Amino acid sequence: MLKYAIKRILLMIPTLLAVAVIVFLVLRVVPGDIVELKLTAEGGEVSLEQIEAEKTRLGLNDPLHVQFIKYMSGLPRGDLGISLWTEEPVSAEIAARIGLSFELALLSTILAVIIAFPLGTLSALFRGTILDYIIRILTIGGIAVPSFWLGMLLIMLVLATIGTLPPLGTVSLFADPLVNLQQMIWPAISVGYRYSSVVARMLRSSILEVLSEDYIRTARAKGLYEKIVIVKHGMRNALLPTVTVIGLEFAFLLGGLVVTESVFNLNGIGKLFVDSVVRNDLNLLQGLVLTVATAFVVVNLLIDLFYAALDPRIRYQS
Amino acid sequence: MLGFIKNLVGGLALISFTVVGGIANSASCPKSGGILKYGVKAEPPTYDMHGTNSYAVMHFVAQHYSTLLTFDWNKFPKLEGDVADSWNVSSDGLTYTFKLKKGIKFHDGTPLTSKDVKATYDRLRNPPKGVISVRKALFSSISGITTPDDNTVVFKLSSPDAFMLDGFASPFNAIYSAKDIAKDPKWHLKNINGTGPYKFVAHKKGESWKAEKFADFHHGDNCLDGTESFRIKKVAEPLIGGQIMAEWRGTAPPERVLLKKEMGDNVSFQAKTLMTLWVVSLNSKTKAFQNKKVRQAINMCIDRHAGLKKLAKITFTAPRPSGYLLYDTFYALPDEELYKIPGFQKDIAASRKKAMQMLKEAGAEGLEFTYSNRAVSHPYDHIAIWLMSEWKKCGLKPKMITNPTSKFVKIRREGGFDATIDWAPSFLPDPTLMHFKYISADRTASNYSKNTDRSLDKIFDAQKGEVDKNKRKALVHDFEKTALENAWVLPITYTDRVIALNSKVKGYVIANSHILNNTWRGVYLD
Numbered sequence: 030m031l032k033y034a035i036k037r038i039l040l041m042i043p044t045l046l047a048v049a050v051i052v053f054l055v056l057r058v059v060p061g062d063i064v065e066l067k068l069t070a071e072g073g074e075v076s077l078e079q080i081e082a083e084k085t086r087l088g089l090n091d092p093l094h095v096q097f098i099k100y101m102s103g104l105p106r107g108d109l110g111i112s113l114w115t116e117e118p119v120s121a122e123i124a125a126r127i128g129l130s131f132e133l134a135l136l137s138t139i140l141a142v143i144i145a146f147p148l149g150t151l152s153a154l155f156r157g158t159i160l161d162y163i164i165r166i167l168t169i170g171g172i173a174v175p176s177f178w179l180g181m182l183l184i185m186l187v188l189a190t191i192g193t194l195p196p197l198g199t200v201s202l203f204a205d206p207l208v209n210l211q212q213m214i215w216p217a218i219s220v221g222y223r224y225s226s227v228v229a230r231m232l233r234s235s236i237l238e239v240l241s242e243d244y245i246r247t248a249r250a251k252g253l254y255e256k257i258v259i260v261k262h263g264m265r266n267a268l269l270p271t272v273t274v275i276g277l278e279f280a281f282l283l284g285g286l287v288v289t290e291s292v293f294n295l296n297g298i299g300k301l302f303v304d305s306v307v308r309n310d311l312n313l314l315q316g317l318v319l320t321v322a323t324a325f326v327v328v329n330l331l332i333d334l335f336y337a338a339l340d341p342r343i344r345y346q347s
Numbered sequence: 348m349l350g351f352i353k354n355l356v357g358g359l360a361l362i363s364f365t366v367v368g369g370i371a372n373s374a375s376c377p378k379s380g381g382i383l384k385y386g387v388k389a390e391p392p393t394y395d396m397h398g399t400n401s402y403a404v405m406h407f408v409a410q411h412y413s414t415l416l417t418f419d420w421n422k423f424p425k426l427e428g429d430v431a432d433s434w435n436v437s438s439d440g441l442t443y444t445f446k447l448k449k450g451i452k453f454h455d456g457t458p459l460t461s462k463d464v465k466a467t468y469d470r471l472r473n474p475p476k477g478v479i480s481v482r483k484a485l486f487s488s489i490s491g492i493t494t495p496d497d498n499t500v501v502f503k504l505s506s507p508d509a510f511m512l513d514g515f516a517s518p519f520n521a522i523y524s525a526k527d528i529a530k531d532p533k534w535h536l537k538n539i540n541g542t543g544p545y546k547f548v549a550h551k552k553g554e555s556w557k558a559e560k561f562a563d564f565h566h567g568d569n570c571l572d573g574t575e576s577f578r579i580k581k582v583a584e585p586l587i588g589g590q591i592m593a594e595w596r597g598t599a600p601p602e603r604v605l606l607k608k609e610m611g612d613n614v615s616f617q618a619k620t621l622m623t624l625w626v627v628s629l630n631s632k633t634k635a636f637q638n639k640k641v642r643q644a645i646n647m648c649i650d651r652h653a654g655l656k657k658l659a660k661i662t663f664t665a666p667r668p669s670g671y672l673l674y675d676t677f678y679a680l681p682d683e684e685l686y687k688i689p690g691f692q693k694d695i696a697a698s699r700k701k702a703m704q705m706l707k708e709a710g711a712e713g714l715e716f717t718y719s720n721r722a723v724s725h726p727y728d729h730i731a732i733w734l735m736s737e738w739k740k741c742g743l744k745p746k747m748i749t750n751p752t753s754k755f756v757k758i759r760r761e762g763g764f765d766a767t768i769d770w771a772p773s774f775l776p777d778p779t780l781m782h783f784k785y786i787s788a789d790r791t792a793s794n795y796s797k798n799t800d801r802s803l804d805k806i807f808d809a810q811k812g813e814v815d816k817n818k819r820k821a822l823v824h825d826f827e828k829t830a831l832e833n834a835w836v837l838p839i840t841y842t843d844r845v846i847a848l849n850s851k852v853k854g855y856v857i858a859n860s861h862i863l864n865n866t867w868r869g870v871y872l873d
Contacts, residue, residue, distance in 0.1 A: 294578070
């Protein structure tokens with residue numbers, strides 16, 4: 030198992046390096062000019078010389094290979110450069126926001142798992158019944174409704190019922206759990222509903238597939254209690270694809286809540302993504318893509334390790 | 348109107364005069380205390396007021412600083428002292444002497460002296476390496492600054508400049524400490540130390556900004572315990588939900604309807620015409636546009652009189668046509684003269700008929716051209732859709748290309764368009780400030796038509812140094828008529844600024860620009 034884990038961790042390095050190179054090159058062909066945007070987007074008299082001087086100061090006029098070497102040589106030290114907009118270290122910009130995105134992703138995952146597991150299981154076990162149909166309608170609805178739109182509906186619902194929205198500005202869970210929960214619960218529900226629907230659908234399909242396997246038939250023929258057949262033999266195997274979905278969704282949520290974070294005025298990674306794209310802040314964008322790619326790779330690693338724990342065949346094959 | 352003219356005349360007359368007591372203690376806080384929470388839709392790219400035109404910087408940072416002069420917001424644009432106690436302009440218009448109020452302190456406790464004012468204006472007009480001053484050109488006529496004593500600062504000009512006195516009241520010209528500038532000319536890009544009503548506490552990037560009352564504020568009218576400002580996406584929901592009490596940039600008509608419906612008497616509105624003019628610049632490199640008739644025809648197809656009224660109902664544009672200078676201000680062309688100029692006439696049918704004939708004569712019937720648009724809903728998309736429709740009525744074939752701001756501004760500078768939306772923001776209806784964009788491209792970086800017109804340059808220079816207001820007005824009118832008839836840059840509309848405030852917020856007076864009056868002096872919570 031240890032050997033397997035080490036091998037998987039080492040494989041992360043070339044993957045992330047490839048991402049870093051591709052992102053650097055792709056962003057260099059994206060049109061736009063952050064200096065021009067900063068200095069002239071709201072009018073004003075800024076000469077071309079001033080714009081060029083500012084670009085030079087920020088290193089944007091350096092030859093591409095110089096920029097690339099500077100960027101790549103910083104990566105091993107965790108130096109992602111400075112944001113061209115705020116001139117603060119990219120790592121600091123991301124660090125200031127990742128906690129919120131992580132909390133939202135975690136809360137949404139917990140909600141999704143709490144909702145999805147009973148729904149997915151019941152839907153599979155009572156296939157073709159009215160209960161199955163109701164759950165299927167709910168879960169298909171969850172997949173069809175965009176999270177941000179549900180978020181907007183929730184805001185309207187809160188305004189119509191409670192009358193006030195939670196205070197703006199991130200409040201740490203440890204500083205004031207109640208206010209933190211007030212701020213996070215609505216976005217978590219709006220994201221968690223879609224998330225739970227995806228997981229429930231996957232779990233339902235997996236359970237149905239597993240339950241038709243020969244070894245389930247054998248277990249039943251041996252006279253095992255149905256509960257043991259379902260939980261021990263069925264669920265354990267049905268969990269493998271479900272865990273994959275949960276993991277990938279979690280990684281996606283770390284950087285993918287672009288619109289939802291904007292709708293709820295949350296200062297997370299998704300909103301930072303939007304800002305960096307709008308401003309053409311190449312350094313920040315590179316750092317964000319690399320961060321999210323790292324999250325995906327790490328989550329994939331954890332999923333693989335979890336697989337190995339659940340399924341001894343994977344360990345033995347490796 | 349009469350008051351406005353008097354104020355402007357008072358400000359610009361270059362006979363020797365002295366104004367005293369501009370900042371006599373104006374402390375007026377019917378109620379004190381509380382935290383003003385407000386929203387800002389953008390993030391400041393810098394803390395340096397000298398290097399930006401960003402309204403976000405103003406809305407977050409201006410509360411921390413003072414300027415040499417400021418405006419009396421109830422009698423705008425009447426000037427009053429901020430750190431200046433009195434001022435004097437010599438009869439030849441070449442020497443400006445300011446006496447500073449004594450006892451003013453920076454937030455770090457050090458006293459403000461004339462050396463701080465000198466260091467500030469030296470930084471503005473001659474920025475050190477690595478420092479951007481976006482208003483450098485406006486202070487180019489200052490030839491030297493001296494400080495005879497700690498409370499006196501003297502500006503010497505190389506030639507008279509009718510704009511200069513108002514320039515000292517520009518809200519962006521924050522007074523910095525000479526000590527901070529000496530420490531590092533770039534110190535203010537990331538740090539704040541001013542003499543304004545509220546002290547900087549914290550900035551959580553992308554999220555919030557906190558400030559607290561400065562106990563030693565020299566005007567004493569900082570009524571709040573502090574302010575908390577938040578980066579927001581929309582105005583209506585945070586206001587209705589009690590997350591914020593105000594947003595200072597402005598609301599669109601649909602938002603106002605929603606706010607009124609949901610908040611009733613708990614919301615109040617203040618409105619003024621914003622001194623930001625939306626224009627369409629025609630590229631001088633586009634062959635068809637090198638023919639004046641074509642440019643005029645394009646302008647003449649736009650039904651400003653009917654169209655702007657309709658547009659104002661769905662976005663925050665003003666409902667009436669204007670030249671380059673804001674209508675009803677002292678130097679603006681009167682309506683009766685403006686409406687004689689091609690493109691501004693009331694009879695749109697006749698105007699379009701003539702436009703089509705001119706296009707035919709120029710061999711530009713059914714002319715295809717690109718229109719570069721900025722991917723922002725209000726008011727860009729609204730204006731763009733309207734203009735497309737107007738031009739098509741003359742048989743023209745415009746093609747709208749919409750890009751996000753960073754790409755849009757690059758295209759605008761590089762001239763990768765035939766026609767582009769553009770804007771001319773100002774904080775004052777002053778011709779030097781507002782006409783600067785339309786002079787020859789080798790003299791201004793903000794002329795995106797990139798055309799050259801030496802006759803306009805000549806008129807511009809003449810009005811800039813003209814000390815007689817009526818003579819200056821005649822020159823300004825000449826400039827307006829010439830530029831409007833040349834039609835390189837087509838003025839489309841000014842902006843209606845309507846801000847929404849929670850009714851608890853009192854003491855705020857809206858100005859003609861969202862970059863003005865952002866220090867929250869006199870603002871209190873009821």
